[in-house]
Structures are given as C-alpha cells and as structure tokens.
Amino acid sequence: MSKKISVIALTAALAMSLMACNNADSSAKKETSQAQEVSFPKLERNELEKQNEVVTYKGGEVSGKEFADYLAFQGFVNPDAPINEKEFQKEVLNHLVMEEKITQEVKDDQWASERADELWEQISASYDEKTRKKGYETLSVKEETIKNHLLNYYKVEQYFREGLTDKDIQAFYEDVSDEVTGLTFQHILVATKQADEEGKEKEVRTDEKAKKIADDVKNQLDEGGDFSKLAEKYNEDPGSKKTKGVYEQMPLSQLDGEFRDAAANQKIGEIGEPVKTDYGYHIIRVDKRQKKELKEVKDPIMQQLAIEKMNNYMKETLPSVIKETNI
Structure with missing residues (x-):
C-alpha cells in the first residue's frame, strides 16, 4: 500500500x-x-x-x-x-x-x-x-x-x-514521490460516458466515435490550433470545463492509470497522443511538473x-x- x-x-x-x-x-x-x-x-x-x-x-x-x-x-x-x-x-x-x-x-x-x-x-x-x-x-x-x-x-x-533517522525520512520521501509532485496541465476530454444529475453513468458516444473526435482534435493542435479555444469547444470534463481544461498544481497521486503515466512522463509542453481512460480519450499537455524538495515536506x-x-x-x-x- x-x-x-x-x-x-x-x-x-x-x-x-x-x-x-x-x-x-x-x-x-x-x-x-x-x-x-x-x-x-x-x-x-x-x-x-x-x-x-x-x-x-x-x-x-x-x-x-x-x-x-x-x-x-x-x-x-x-x-x-x-x-x-x-x-x-x-x-x-x-x-x-x-x-x-x-x-x-x-x-x-x-x-x-x-x-x-x-x-x-x-x-x-x-x-x-x-x-x-x-x-x-x-x-x-x-x-x-x-x-x-x-x-x-x-x-x-x-x-x-x-527517534527518527535521516534514512527513515529520506526513504519515506521517496516512497511518497507521487504525493509531493505537483502538475500543471491542460487537457481535453472527449467522453464516452458521463454522470447524470443522479450520479449514474451513461454512455454519450461509442469508443470508436470518441477516438475519431480525439484524433481530429489532436490533428488540429498539431497544425497550430489554440489549445484553449479547442478546449472550450470539445472538452467534456466537468471538473475543468470552466478553466478550459486547465488543472494547476494537482498532485500526481490523484491521477490514475494511463492518464497518470502520460502526465508523469510526457515532455513539458508536448501535446501527447490521445490517452484512453474509463471516461473517454484525453489529449494532454503538461506545462509544469515539480517535485517538492525534502525540506519543504520534512x-x-x-x-x-x-x-x-x-x-x-x-x-x-x-x-x-x-x-x-x-x-
């Protein structure tokens, strides 16, 4: 654990x-x-x-x-x-x-x-x-x-x-790397399912259709499209709808699966290929990835x-x- x-x-x-x-x-x-x-x-x-x-x-x-x-x-x-x-x-x-x-x-x-x-x-x-x-x-x-x-x-x-040793503290710091690494990123979610007003999930489009839209959005970005404008149009993530897909200083530990891997490994400023999650396809650009120094969280x-x-x-x-x- x-x-x-x-x-x-x-x-x-x-x-x-x-x-x-x-x-x-x-x-x-x-x-x-x-x-x-x-x-x-x-x-x-x-x-x-x-x-x-x-x-x-x-x-x-x-x-x-x-x-x-x-x-x-x-x-x-x-x-x-x-x-x-x-x-x-x-x-x-x-x-x-x-x-x-x-x-x-x-x-x-x-x-x-x-x-x-x-x-x-x-x-x-x-x-x-x-x-x-x-x-x-x-x-x-x-x-x-x-x-x-x-x-x-x-x-x-x-x-x-x-009774704690420097070795104890350093080992714990390394073990909680995801918790002390903050990310600022912008993404666009093309959803395959969403929660209704009662919290029940429902399908909004097939996986195939979502992938096709996501690929199209990625192409527009590769051709110089404005990320924020495209996020206003296509992003279906309720948590970042008002911020044009932007999350600031989110701990890496709060991200799961393929999204987490992409956010942890993509080059800063690079727009990655669409990433599939349980909710659809995400196009992600990591703008900042910063791990707090030990002295900050000691x-x-x-x-x-x-x-x-x-x-x-x-x-x-x-x-x-x-x-x-x-x-």
Missing part, C-alpha cells in the same frame, strides 16, 4: 487541529456563529470517579478521576466523540496510558509546548470564550486540564520524532512517521505494559 502524507488523528486533539485549520480562512463573524452552535456531550462521570484505579500498568495507574478528565478533554476537542460508550472509552484509555508512559521520557518539551500553544490558538479561533466556558461547565473540566492534554499529545509526538513527513510509530507502540508494546483494566 502506498504511503501518503496526511495527518492521521490518533486522538481527538489532532481532529480538532484539522477542524481549526479548515476554519482558518473564515471571517470572525462566521467563526463566532459556528462556535455558538457547538453542543458538547454530557459526560457520565460519577461511576468513573468512584474507581480508584481504572487501569494499572508497569510504573503507574490511572484513577477514575484522571480518566474522566481525559474523556472530558476528548469531548471538548471533538464534541461528536461518543465519550460515554465503553468501546470508545477502552480505546482512549489505551491512548492515555501511552501518554502517561511516554511523557515521562521527554525532558525538554519546548517543541511540544510551542505546538500545543499553536493548537490552542486554533481552538480559540473556532470556540469563542462563551463556547469554551460552556464546554468546561458541561464536561466538568478545567481549561488547564485541556491544555495539559494538548501538551502531552505533542510530547508523545516529539518523543517518536526524536515536517509533515516526520509527523506521519511519528504517528506510525505511535500506532506501532499501541499495537506491539502497550499490551505488555498494561496489567489490568477495570472498565
């Missing part, structure tokens, strides 16, 4: 990070309106808080109060989290044990502290003061507790980042690799660390 550079949410804190980033371009008015609509879950804390130990592990234990606070944190950063469901609780309890074990190993947490502060700013941009206060009251949790778990999340990531690569190491720790190491669970 091909690896992709992505932010995989190990905890709801990271999901919150994504939500905040997606809202970053919104106006303050829109952000306030969205924040006021947040409905936080009510945590059933009483039974949990009665337990002295919900889990014991090598080197420590988690009390019911501590676990309730962690569930409240989860509910705060992700109001859709099913914090009262047992399966969810068992999963995040494992996260909490990992957090408590790993954070003990982090001596200098400056990097983690800076990341946590940045995330808190994003949360504050999504949740106004009134909404944050509502969250604290509904979940019976303190702001200090939320911030502390944000910090601990990044301390865990920092720990696994520090941070998200390190983040992804660290998260993979977290997942491996959860799967391979944590079971031997936990002694007894009482939920």
Whole structure:
C-alpha cells in the first residue's frame, strides 16, 4: 500500500487541529456563529470517579478521576466523540496510558509546548470564550486540564520524532514521490460516458466515435490550433470545463492509470497522443511538473512517521505494559 502524507488523528486533539485549520480562512463573524452552535456531550462521570484505579500498568495507574478528565478533554476537542460508550472509552484509555508512559521520557518539551500553544490558538479561533466556558461547565473540566492534554499529545509526538533517522525520512520521501509532485496541465476530454444529475453513468458516444473526435482534435493542435479555444469547444470534463481544461498544481497521486503515466512522463509542453481512460480519450499537455524538495515536506513527513510509530507502540508494546483494566 502506498504511503501518503496526511495527518492521521490518533486522538481527538489532532481532529480538532484539522477542524481549526479548515476554519482558518473564515471571517470572525462566521467563526463566532459556528462556535455558538457547538453542543458538547454530557459526560457520565460519577461511576468513573468512584474507581480508584481504572487501569494499572508497569510504573503507574490511572484513577477514575484522571480518566474522566481525559474523556472530558476528548469531548471538548471533538464534541461528536461518543465519550460515554465503553468501546470508545477502552480505546482512549489505551491512548492515555501511552501518554502517561511516554511523557515521562521527554525532558525538554519546548517543541511540544510551542505546538500545543499553536493548537490552542486554533481552538480559540473556532470556540469563542462563551463556547469554551460552556464546554468546561458541561464536561466538568478545567481549561488547564485541556491544555495539559494538548501538551502531552505533542510530547508523545516529539518523543517518536526524536527517534527518527535521516534514512527513515529520506526513504519515506521517496516512497511518497507521487504525493509531493505537483502538475500543471491542460487537457481535453472527449467522453464516452458521463454522470447524470443522479450520479449514474451513461454512455454519450461509442469508443470508436470518441477516438475519431480525439484524433481530429489532436490533428488540429498539431497544425497550430489554440489549445484553449479547442478546449472550450470539445472538452467534456466537468471538473475543468470552466478553466478550459486547465488543472494547476494537482498532485500526481490523484491521477490514475494511463492518464497518470502520460502526465508523469510526457515532455513539458508536448501535446501527447490521445490517452484512453474509463471516461473517454484525453489529449494532454503538461506545462509544469515539480517535485517538492525534502525540506519543504520534512515536517509533515516526520509527523506521519511519528504517528506510525505511535500506532506501532499501541499495537506491539502497550499490551505488555498494561496489567489490568477495570472498565
């Protein structure tokens, strides 16, 4: 399976990070309106808080109060989290044990502290003061507790980042070459089938007819025809109809099959022969193909690799660390 550079949410804190980033371009008015609509879950804390130990592990234990606070944190950063469901609780309890074990190993947490502060700013941009206060009251949790778990999340990531080697990073970078290679190209699709208003595909012309039209368009281009004008007339790709067939800085990974091969290998500025795909025939001209340098994507690569190491720790190491669970 091909690896992709992505932010995989190990905890709801990271999901919150994504939500905040997606809202970053919104106006303050829109952000306030969205924040006021947040409905936080009510945590059933009483039974949990009665337990002295919900889990014991090598080197420590988690009390019911501590676990309730962690569930409240989860509910705060992700109001859709099913914090009262047992399966969810068992999963995040494992996260909490990992957090408590790993954070003990982090001596200098400056990097983690800076990341946590940045995330808190994003949360504050999504949740106004009134909404944050509502969250604290509904979940019976303190702001200090939320911030502390944000910090601990990044301390865990920092720990696994520090274990990465240059060889690890370089290998991943090479493995995700398609994800970090951006293309700007112009194409004309002569379709054999299209989706109707209900999303069902229907045939619009035979393969033979589509190939004949595509060959004719290619000939016109070879004779000096204007690509944009011909795209206005012939291009049947809904995604680029308004741009005269142009896509800018599209990751190579988003292209499939013969189209991907042509886009990856055609000479810059060259108009290739019609390429057949499931939707018809494409005439493609690649105008720019640029792979990001390692230094441009090093941070998200390190983040992804660290998260993979977290997942491996959860799967391979944590079971031997936990002694007894009482939920």
